[in-house]
Amino acid sequence: MPKITYIESTGEQRTIDVQKGLSVMEGAIQNKIPGIDADCGGGMACATCHVYVKEEWFNKLPKAEDGEQDMIDMAYEPKKNSRLSCQLIVSDELDGMVVTTPTKQT
Amino acid sequence: MIKTDVVIVGAGPVGLFAVHQLGIKGLKSEVIDNLDKAGGQCIELYPDKPIYDIAGIPECTGEELTKNLLDQIKPFKTNFHFNERVQEIKNDGNNWILKTSKNKIFSSPNIIIAGGVGSFEPRKLSVKDAEKYEDKNVFYSVTDKNKFKGKKISIFGGGDSALDWALELSKIANVTLIHRREEFRGAPHTLGELKKIGKVDIKTKYQLASIEGGEKIKSINIKSDDGKETQIETDYILSFFGLIMKLGPISEWGLNMDKKTIKVNTENFETNKKGIFAIGDICTYPGKLKLILSGFHEGALASVECFKRARPNEKYRFEFTTSSKEIQARLGVKNK
CATH class of the missing domain: 3.50.50.60 (FAD/NAD(P)-binding domain)
Known part of the structure; x- marks a missing residue:
């Protein structure tokens, strides 16, 4: 199973096996990773699963669609490497990906 | 009861x-x-x-x-x-x-x-002091637009609320519209209108970095992705980052x-x-x-x-x- 590393804003780090086909958000929720709220449940409607994707991985991801960018506008402290983790689908290519969660989601 | x-x-x-x-x-x-x-x-x-x-x-x-x-x-x-x-x-x-x-x-x-x-x-601004000025110089909705007459207004957001209020308030105030990227989520024709009239200073690829002032807000600093900072004299901040x-x-x-x-x-x-x-x-x-x-x-x-x-x-x-x-x-x- 691909491994995804979630780093909290405090620096605390957890590496989790996430089943292929699940989103990075679902991997976090199922494993009770703090820092990802996912209030809308993955509908790209709330921006509370916002993460920063480490540069080298950010460039490997399919580009965010307009709807995702629109939501990132409203996220807490968005940066260049911001994504909504509900839109990042885990695959073998993303094995080892590292994401950091913002200091808070709202 | x-x-x-x-x-x-x-x-x-x-x-x-x-x-x-x-x-x-x-x-x-x-x-x-x-x-x-x-x-x-x-x-x-x-x-x-x-x-x-x-x-x-x-x-x-x-x-x-x-x-x-x-x-x-x-x-x-x-x-x-x-x-x-x-x-x-x-x-x-x-x-x-x-x-x-x-x-x-x-x-x-x-x-x-x-x-x-x-x-x-409403989603609130995260910078320090935003809370201190809330309902005085920082607003998340507009109830009485006359308050902004002749003032310097900085509006944040890329959706319809931000665009509509930028257009509306530009008739009575000095408006700067600040948004984190070049694309706007709001209706393209409102944005077109804003650009055509040319009264609103549109600053894209910028986000709010800090608020300066004492009792009242004097100015704000906005920061671009590449770290460039700009100061804007501001009386009121309107922030529209949805709910x-x-x-x-x-x-x-x-x-x-x-x-x-x-x-x-x-x-x-x-x-x-x-x-x-x-x-x-x-x-x-x-x-x-x-x-x-x-x-x-x-x-x-x-x-x-x-x-x-x-x-x-x-x-x-x-x-x-x-x-x-x-x-x-x-x-x-x-x-x-």
Whole structure:
């Protein structure tokens, strides 16, 4: 199973096996990773699963669609490497990906 | 004090259908919602997005679903209490006493919490001091535009609210519109209009970095992705980053919770408190799916227990809408 590393804003780090086909958000929720709220449940409607994707991985991801960018506008402290983790689908290519969660989601 | 059979907290699709399920059983409900209209997430988050998994409706938008649900419950003449949030509840024998943010008092044997992920509130600016100036120099909505006459206004956001207010206020004030990227989410023709009139200073790829001032705001600093900072003289900040959902006082009602959701049994969706039910996205149980259709089912089952509590001396009889004369009378159906 691909491994995804979630780093909290405090620096605390957890590496989790996430089943292929699940989103990075679902991997976090199922494993009770703090820092990802996912209030809308993955509908790209709330921006509370916002993460920063480490540069080298950010460039490997399919580009965010307009709807995702629109939501990132409203996220807490968005940066260049911001994504909504509900839109990042885990695959073998993303094995080892590292994401950091913002200091808070709202 | 308003006495009723059931108080429903939340006017989203699940709360609205609960009105129906209670109504056909002859129960009266009052609905309270923090928003200014019915529809909940369907209206606030995705009014135009098609939904494809409402049973029997191949495709509809959040707005259409809300309208249809409102039509469906019309016969029950339900009272809605909008722009209000339930602040406190307390137990009074078999009844619950609820107090809202507008100090309205309700008394009812049943409370159905259909609160989604909580009540909607504006997303606040995160920089230091934004809170200090809130409602003085920092606003998340406009109630009186005359206040901004002749002033320097910095507007943040890329949606329709930001664009519309930039256009509107540019007629009476000096407006700077700041947005984090070049693309705007709002209507392209409003943006076109803004550019054509040319009165609004549009700064893209910038975000708010800090607020400077004493009693009042004097200026703000905005920062680009590559670290470039610019100072803008500012009297007022208007920020339009949409709405977020906050659970609010519900978390203090002594209900068994799992993170931001309320634990219920799957027989009648009652919480650990007798007479308090939770349905829709806000409830949790093994296997829970956050689907509108699940919320409809949950409301139907909860309404049965509500009946038993509201009518302790009557026997509950399960009936179909297709055949029950009583239900049809409640729905105002004229029998042929």
